[in-house]
Amino acid sequence: MAVLIFADTNQGKVVKSAFEAINYGSKIAANQNTDAVVVTYGNISTEDIAALGKYGASKVLFSSGLDQMYPSQLLKLVTAAGEEVNADTFIFSFDHTGKTIAPMLSAKLKAGLVSGAIDYPSSYAPFTVRKNVFSGKAFADYQINTDKKIISLLPNSVETNADGNNAEVVEFNPDLGENKVGIKEIHTKGGDGDILLTEAELVVSAGRGLKGPENWGMVDELAKELGAATACSRPVADIGWRPHHEHVGQTGIAIRPNLYIAIGISGAIQHLAGVNGSKVIVVINKDPEAPFFKAADYGIVGDAFDVVPKLVDAVKKYKAAS
Amino acid sequence: MKYLVCISKAPDTTTKISFTENNTKFNEAGVQFIVNPYDEWYALVRAIELKEQGGGSVSIITVGGADCDPILRKALAIGADEAIRINAEANDAFFVANEIANYAKENQFDMILTGKETINYNGSQVGGMIAAILDYPYISQATSLEISGNTATLKRDIQGGAEELEVDTPLVLSAAKGMAEQRIPNMRGIMAARTKPLKVVEPTQAEELTSISSYSLPAEKGQVKLIDPENPEELINLLHNEAKVI
Numbered sequence: 001m002a003v004l005i006f007a008d009t010n011q012g013k014v015v016k017s018a019f020e021a022i023n024y025g026s027k028i029a030a031n032q033n034t035d036a037v038v039v040t041y042g043n044i045s046t047e048d049i050a051a052l053g054k055y056g057a058s059k060v061l062f063s064s065g066l067d068q069m070y071p072s073q074l075l076k077l078v079t080a081a082g083e084e085v086n087a088d089t090f091i092f093s094f095d096h097t098g099k100t101i102a103p104m105l106s107a108k109l110k111a112g113l114v115s116g117a118i119d120y121p122s123s124y125a126p127f128t129v130r131k132n133v134f135s136g137k138a139f140a141d142y143q144i145n146t147d148k149k150i151i152s153l154l155p156n157s158v159e160t161n162a163d164g165n166n167a168e169v170v171e172f173n174p175d176l177g178e179n180k181v182g183i184k185e186i187h188t189k190g191g192d193g194d195i196l197l198t199e200a201e202l203v204v205s206a207g208r209g210l211k212g213p214e215n216w217g218m219v220d221e222l223a224k225e226l227g228a229a230t231a232c233s234r235p236v237a238d239i240g241w242r243p244h245h246e247h248v249g250q251t252g253i254a255i256r257p258n259l260y261i262a263i264g265i266s267g268a269i270q271h272l273a274g275v276n277g278s279k280v281i282v283v284i285n286k287d288p289e290a291p292f293f294k295a296a297d298y299g300i301v302g303d304a305f306d307v308v309p310k311l312v313d314a315v316k317k318y319k320a321a322s
Numbered sequence: 323m324k325y326l327v328c329i330s331k332a333p334d335t336t337t338k339i340s341f342t343e344n345n346t347k348f349n350e351a352g353v354q355f356i357v358n359p360y361d362e363w364y365a366l367v368r369a370i371e372l373k374e375q376g377g378g379s380v381s382i383i384t385v386g387g388a389d390c391d392p393i394l395r396k397a398l399a400i401g402a403d404e405a406i407r408i409n410a411e412a413n414d415a416f417f418v419a420n421e422i423a424n425y426a427k428e429n430q431f432d433m434i435l436t437g438k439e440t441i442n443y444n445g446s447q448v449g450g451m452i453a454a455i456l457d458y459p460y461i462s463q464a465t466s467l468e469i470s471g472n473t474a475t476l477k478r479d480i481q482g483g484a485e486e487l488e489v490d491t492p493l494v495l496s497a498a499k500g501m502a503e504q505r506i507p508n509m510r511g512i513m514a515a516r517t518k519p520l521k522v523v524e525p526t527q528a529e530e531l532t533s534i535s536s537y538s539l540p541a542e543k544g545q546v547k548l549i550d551p552e553n554p555e556e557l558i559n560l561l562h563n564e565a566k567v568i
C-alpha cells in the first residue's frame with residue numbers, strides 16, 4: 001500500500017499547493033505505516049523533483065517530456081502511478097487541476113472523494129475528513145466508505161515544513177493515450193512579479209466604497225508594501241473597475257489567506273462566503289454598522305481615503321525598522 | 323446540438339445555516355431554495371443562448387425529490403425545453419453523476435453542462451465524474467463557450483492565467499463566471515414553463531461512495547478589536563506581535 005500524491009507543475013515549477021499536499025499525504029502515510037510517493041510531470045529540474053522529498057515523500061515518479069498535459073492524460077498518469085505503487089490513498093490539491101482530475105479518478109476507481117478537505121483525517125476507521133460546506137458557513141465531516149480513498153486538499157489549510165531529505169526519483173512514462181483536447185492559446189495574466197490570489201498569504205481587497213477605479217492606487221500600494229495580492233468585491237468586478245479574476249466570494253473565488261484586509265467592502269454574506277476561511281480579517285470601513293465588522297478580528301472605523309495612505313506609511317516604517 | 327444541463331437545488335445565498343437530528347441533517351425549515359447559481363446563470367443560460375443561435379434542444383436534469391420541481395419549473399421558465407427529475411435523494415456526488423450518466427447514455431447528448439460547484443456541498447465533483455463514466459473529455463470551470471459545427475471552443479482559468487481550448491463533441495463541461503449573464507424569466511416564459519414536460523424517472527440505484535457523519539458550525543468570531551484611525555501603527559503592531567501574520 002502507499003499514499004500517492006499528485007504534484008502539479010506550471011511553467012517549469014512545482015506549484016506551491018503541491019508542497020502542502022505532499023506534507024499532508026506523507027503524514028497520512030506515516031500514520032498508516034506506508035510510503036508517500038509523489039507523481040509529477042513537466043519541464044522541471046531534477047533538483048526540484050528530488051527536493052519534493054523534503055516535504056516528506058520517499059519516492060517521486062516523474063513523467064518527463066510533456067510540459068502540458070491534458071485531463072485525460074493526467075488521469076492516465078495518476079492511474080498508472082497508483083497501480084505501480086499499489087496506492088490506496090490519493091492526494092490532490094483542490095485547485096484548477098485537482099478539481100478536474102480528482103473527480104474523474106474517483107469515478108474511474110470507484111474511490112470515494114472528499115474535495116476541499118481542510119484538515120487531516122480525524123479518524124481512519126471510519127475514514128473521516130472535514131471540509132467546508134455551505135460556502136464556508138459550516139463544516140461537514142465526510143466519511144469515505146470505499147477501500148480506495150481520494151482527498152483533495154484546500155490550499156493554505158495545513159502547515160508545511162520542508163525538513164525531510166531528498167527523494168529517490170524514478171522516471172515513469174506510461175502510455176498516456178491520445179489527447180482529445182487541443183490548446184489553442186495560453187495567456188498569462190499580469191506582470192511577472194504579481195502574486196497569485198489563490199496562493200497568496202496576504203490579500204488586500206477593496207469594494208464599492210472606493211468610489212472609482214482611479215482610486216485603486218493606494219490599494220495597490222498597500223498590497224505592494226505588504227507583499228500581498230489584490231482582490232475585490234463582486235460589484236467592483238462587474239462594473240469593470242477591477243479584473244474579474246480578482247472577484248472573491250460565493251460566485252467568485254474562495255480564498256483563505258493568513259491575512260485579509262477589506263477596504264470599503266460592506267461584508268455581504270455572499271462576499272464573506274469567499275473569505276471567511278481567512279485566518280485574520282482586518283476591516284476598514286467608514287460605517288461602524290457595516291456587517292463586515294462582525295466577521296473581523298481587527299477593525300478601523302474611518303474613511304479609507306484617510307486611513308489607507310496612513311497605513312501605507314505605517315507599513316513602510318515597520319519595514320524600515322525590521 | 324442536444325444540450326443537457328445539470329441543475330441542483332441550493333439554499334438561497336443569504337440562508338442562515340443550521341442543523342437538526344443531532345447535527346446530521348441540514349435544517350430546511352424556512353429556507354428558500356433556488357437553482358444553484360452556477361447552474362442557472364452560467365450553464366443553463368449559455369446552453370439556451372447557443373440553442374437560440376444554432377438550434378437544437380436544452381434538457382435539464384436533476385437528481386432529487388419532488389421538492390425540486392419548483393426549481394425545475396424556474397429553469398424551464400428561463401428557456402429550457404424539458405426537464406428530467408431522477409427521483410432519488412442526492413447524498414453523494416458519485417451517485418448523482420452515475421444516475422445522470424446513465425440517463426445521458428440512453429438519450430445521447432452532444433454536450434453536458436454542470437455548474438462549477440454547488441453552493442451547499444462545494445464539491446466540484448459531479449461534472450468530472452460524469453465525464454469519466456461516459457469517457458467524454460472534461461473541461462472544468464469554463465468561462466466562455468462557443469460552438470462551430472461540432473467543435474467547441476472554450477476558455478478556462480488556469481494557475482496564473484487562462485487557456486483557450488478546442489474540443490469536439492460529445493463533451494462535459496463545468497461552467498464558471500463569465501460564461502453568460504443572468505436571465506430573469508419573463509411572463510411568457512413562466513406561462514410556457516407550466517406546460518413543458520417534466521419527466522420523473524426512477525433511479526437505477528447507483529452506489530454511494532461517501533456519506534456525511536456530522537455537521538458543525540465554525541466558532542463564533544470574538545469581538546472585533548477596534549483601532550484608532552489616527553494610529554494605524556497600532557494595527558501593524560498587532561498584526562505582527564499578536565496575530566503574527568506579518
Ligand SMILES: Cc1cc2nc3c(=O)[nH]c(=O)nc-3n(C[C@H](O)[C@H](O)[C@H](O)COP(=O)(O)OP(=O)(O)OC[C@H]3O[C@@H](n4cnc5c(N)ncnc54)[C@H](O)[C@@H]3O)c2cc1C
Pocket residue numbers: 206207208209210232233234235236247248249250251252263264265266267268269270271274284285286287290302303304305335359
Ligand atoms: C447570488 C448572489 C451572489 C453574490 N456573490 C457575490 C460574490 O461572490 N462576491 C461579492 O463580493 N458579492 C457577491 N454578491 C453581492 C453582495 O450581495 C454585495 O452586494 C456586494 O458584496 C457588495 O459589494 P461592496 O461591499 O463592494 O459594496 P457595498 O455594499 O456598496 O459596500 C460599500 C461599503 O463601503 C463603505 N464605504 C463607502 N465609502 C467609504 C469610504 N470612503 N471609506 C471606507 N468605507 C467606505 C460603505 O460603508 C459600505 O460598507 C452576490 C449577490 C448575490 C445575490
Ligand SMILES: Nc1ncnc2c1ncn2[C@@H]1O[C@H](COP(=O)(O)O)[C@@H](O)[C@H]1O
Pocket residue numbers: 327328329330331358360361383384385386412415418435436437438439440443444445446447448449
Ligand atoms: N443533485 C443534483 N442533480 C443534478 N445535478 C447536480 C446535482 N448535484 C450537483 N449537480 C451538478 O454538478 C455540479 C457540481 O456539483 P458538486 O460536485 O456537488 O459541487 C452542480 O453545479 C450541478 O450542475
